[in-house]
Amino acid sequence: MAFIRRDALEFMLGVSREAHPREFIGLLRGDENTVREVMVIPASLYGEGFSHFNWMHVGMDKSIIGSVHSHPSTNNRPSKTDVRNFSKTGDIHLIIKYPYETAADVACYDSRGNRQDIIALE
Ligand SMILES: [Zn+2]
Numbered sequence: 001m002a003f004i005r006r007d008a009l010e011f012m013l014g015v016s017r018e019a020h021p022r023e024f025i026g027l028l029r030g031d032e033n034t035v036r037e038v039m040v041i042p043a044s045l046y047g048e049g050f051s052h053f054n055w056m057h058v059g060m061d062k063s064i065i066g067s068v069h070s071h072p073s074t075n076n077r078p079s080k081t082d083v084r085n086f087s088k089t090g091d092i093h094l095i096i097k098y099p100y101e102t103a104a105d106v107a108c109y110d111s112r113g114n115r116q117d118i119i120a121l122e
Contacts, residue, residue, distance in 0.1 A: 024068075066086075068094040
């Protein structure tokens with residue numbers, strides 16, 4: 001089970017809506033199992049998928065506990081490539097599906113691609 005601050009959740013939903021129909025990609029900052037902040041990956045990389053993101057830089061930063069990206073469809077299940085990338089950093093990985101409106105559009109997975117619950121903190 002993971003937790004996320006309500007403002008971080010609202011922020012990533014908003015960025016996903018703005019990026020649509022492109023994918024938004026970000027990294028999650030926090031401690032242990034609580035997401036406190038979203039780091040947006042520069043807009044030039046949107047729509048290219050995870051493969052164009054340099055994960056070498058991520059491993060060094062201990063405050064990064066996972067990732068988030070949007071799917072411009074109503075499917076928030078991870079692709080094979082998604083799961084491969086999940087294993088590269090942290091244990092909380094979020095996929096947000098269209099229309100990016102509420103927590104119900106957000107699915108949470110662990111580093112092996114298994115679904116886990118995520119709870120928004122007030
Ligand atoms: Zn994906």
